[in-house]
Amino acid sequence: DAMVIQNPRYQVTQFGKPVTLSCSQTLNHNVMYWYQQKSSQAPKLLFHYYDKDFNNEADTPDNFQSRRPNTSFCFLDIRSPGLGDAAMYLCATSATGTSYEQFFGPGTRLTVL
Amino acid sequence: AQSVTQPDIHITVSEGASLELRCNYSYGATPYLFWYVQSPGQGLQLLLKYFSGDTLVQGIKGFEAEFKRSQSSFNLRKPSVHWSDAAEYFCAVGPRGSQGNLIFGKGTKLSVKP
Numbered sequence: 001d002a003m004v005i006q007n008p009r010y011q012v013t014q015f016g017k018p019v020t021l022s023c024s025q026t027l028n029h030n031v032m033y034w035y036q037q038k039s040s041q042a043p044k045l046l047f048h049y050y051d052k053d054f055n056n057e058a059d060t061p062d063n064f065q066s067r068r069p070n071t072s073f074c075f076l077d078i079r080s081p082g083l084g085d086a087a088m089y090l091c092a093t094s095a096t097g098t099s100y101e102q103f104f105g106p107g108t109r110l111t112v113l
Numbered sequence: 114a115q116s117v118t119q120p121d122i123h124i125t126v127s128e129g130a131s132l133e134l135r136c137n138y139s140y141g142a143t144p145y146l147f148w149y150v151q152s153p154g155q156g157l158q159l160l161l162k163y164f165s166g167d168t169l170v171q172g173i174k175g176f177e178a179e180f181k182r183s184q185s186s187f188n189l190r191k192p193s194v195h196w197s198d199a200a201e202y203f204c205a206v207g208p209r210g211s212q213g214n215l216i217f218g219k220g221t222k223l224s225v226k227p
Contacts, residue, residue, distance in 0.1 A: 004156075042203060042217035043157070057214075090156055100145055100164075100207060102215060104156035 003027070004105035006091050012111045013081050021076040021108045023091030032074040033102065034066060035090040043090055049074060050096075078110075086112045115140050117204050119218035126194050127226045134189040134221050136204030144206040146187040147215065148178055151201045160202075163187065164209075174198070199225045 004025045013019040023032065030051050035043035047056045049068045063085070065077040078085055088109050092102040118137045126132055138144065145164050149157040161172025168180040178189045187204060204218040 006156075040220070040222075042219050045214050048214070088154075092157075101147070101159055101162060104149075104158070106156045107154075109154065 004091055004093055004103050006089075006105040006108050008108060009106060010109050010111070012113060013078075014113050015083065016080045019078050019081055019110065021078075021089050021091075021110070023074045023076070023105055024072050025091075025093045025103075025105075026072070027093055027095070027103060028071065029093035029095040029103070030071065031094045031096060032068060033092040033094075034064075034074070034076050035092065037088040037090055037107070039087075046076070081110070081112045083112050086110055115206070115216055117206055117216050117218035119202075119204055119221050121221045122219070123222045123224065125224040125226060128196050129193050132189075132191045132194045132198070132223070134202050134204075134223070136187045136189065136218060138185050138187065138204075138206045138216075140185075140206055142209060143182060145209055146178075146180060147205040147207070148172065148176070148187070148189050149203045149205060149217075150174075151203065151220075153200075157203065160189070194223075194225055196225045196227065199223055 007022045033048040034046045037043040046060045063079050067075045088107045090107045091105040094102045116139045147162045148160040151157050160176045161170050163170050163180045171177050176191050180187050201220045201222050203220045205215040207215045
C-alpha cells in the first residue's frame, strides 16, 4: 500500500544534541510537509517542500532545518534541541492538481532529556 | 485573520449515542474543509473533505459533515458512536484550488462511555 513512513517512531535525544528525523513516501507526491504537534495541541506547520522549493513558515525557529534529497525522502534536522522541542513530529504529503488532501505519516515522538 | 474554532475541547458520549462535533472557520473566501481523526500516538487520518457541490459529505467510518456557508461551519456527525471512535478530531481549512497550508483547529477529544 502506498504510504507515508516515518522513522524512528520514538526518538530520545539529549539537550543540545543534534537529531534527524526521517520521512519517506511511496505516493510519489510532489509536496512534503513537516508539522510539530505538542501535547493536546493542533499540528503546527514548520515548513514544506513544493517539489524542490523549500518554504519556511515565518515563525519556525532557525534551530529547525530540512532536506529533501529526492521526491521520496525528506528529513527534519534539529540542530540543538531544547526541552521545548519535545513533541510529536508529523510528516505529510500531497499532490498538486488533485484533491489537495494531505496524507500523514504516523509521526515521530521526540523526547529531549 | 484565518482561523478555525472547535469550541468543545472534550466531549463524552455513550456508545450508541449520536455525535456532533462543531467547527467554525474564519477565512477570506470559502476554503476547502477537512476533518481528520488522530488516535493516541498516531498520525492524522482523513475522515472526509468538502470542496464543492453537495453540502452534506459522507466520509469513512460512518461519519458525515455538513457545510453551512451562512454560518461558516462544518460540523461533523455520526448517528451511532462506537467505542473505537474514541480519539481526537481536528477540523482544518485550506485555500481553494491551491496547494496551500492547512489551518487546524485545536481539536476535540472524544471519549466514549460503555
